[in-house]
Amino acid sequence: MNITILFGHHVRLHRKKRSLSQEELxxxxxxxxxxxxxxxxxxxxxxxxxxxxxxxxxDEPLPSFFIESKNDN
Amino acid sequence: MNITILFGHHVRLHRKKRSLSQEELxxxxxxxxxxxxxxxxxxxxxxxxxxxxxxxxxDEPLPSFFIESKNDN
Structure with missing residues (x-):
């Protein structure tokens, strides 16, 4: 997966986990x-x-945004 | 440690480990x-x-460039 897509995927995941809107983030x-x-x-x-x-x-460690897990595809 | 300094620190470490010049990298x-x-x-x-x-x-995983170890300071 492309690195910018992977990063964006993790941002959305963590943001939703915290029930934040894009505006709040x-x-x-x-x-x-x-x-x-x-x-x-x-x-x-x-x-x-x-x-x-x-x-x-x-409030997540930056390295975790670049780790691709199997279900990230 | 600032993220750009941390990243640069790891780049230099890995480059030297492989005996590469900056030009070769x-x-x-x-x-x-x-x-x-x-x-x-x-x-x-x-x-x-x-x-x-x-x-x-x-040939190093990108997340590893953002991990600060005790002796990185």
């Missing part, structure tokens, strides 16, 4: 709602600093 | 030698796709 990490939506769809080649902001806002 | 991943140097110094807020290229060229 965007506010938590100081990014725009539409940017979060595009990241979740794998449409943004995000930078490390923005990836770290999102992981921190979701 | 740059050639392997289709990036410029000076860019690799700046990444290793933590001076580049690298994107996921470039991070993945470097990890693949070093």
């Amino acid at each position: 965007a506010d938590l990490c100081g990014l725009h709602r539409t940017y979060i939506g595009a990241v979740e769809r794998g449409e943004r080649n995000i930078t490390l600093l923005n990836a770290e902001k999102i992981a921190a806002a979701l | 740059a050639d392997l991943c289709g990036l410029h030698r000076t860019y690799i140097g700046a990444v290793e110094r933590g001076e580049r807020n690298i994107t996921l796709l470039n991070a993945e290229k470097i990890a693949a060229a070093l």
Whole structure:
């Protein structure tokens, strides 16, 4: 799976697990709602600093966003 | 440790473990030698796709570049 799609997949998973809207997550990490939506769809080649902001806002370790599990496909 | 510095630290570690020069690593991943140097110094807020290229060229899993061990400080 492409790395940006994998990252976006994990962002959506963790966000929904916390019952956060894209807007609420965007506010938590100081990014725009539409940017979060595009990241979740794998449409943004995000930078490390923005990836770290999102992981921190979701209180999940950054490495976990790059681990592909069997049911990720 | 800042995420870009942590990533650069691991790139240098793995590159030296394989006795590769910055130029040889740059050639392997289709990036410029000076860019690799700046990444290793933590001076580049690298994107996921470039991070993945470097990890693949070093044949190391991308998540491992974001794990901070005690002796990383």
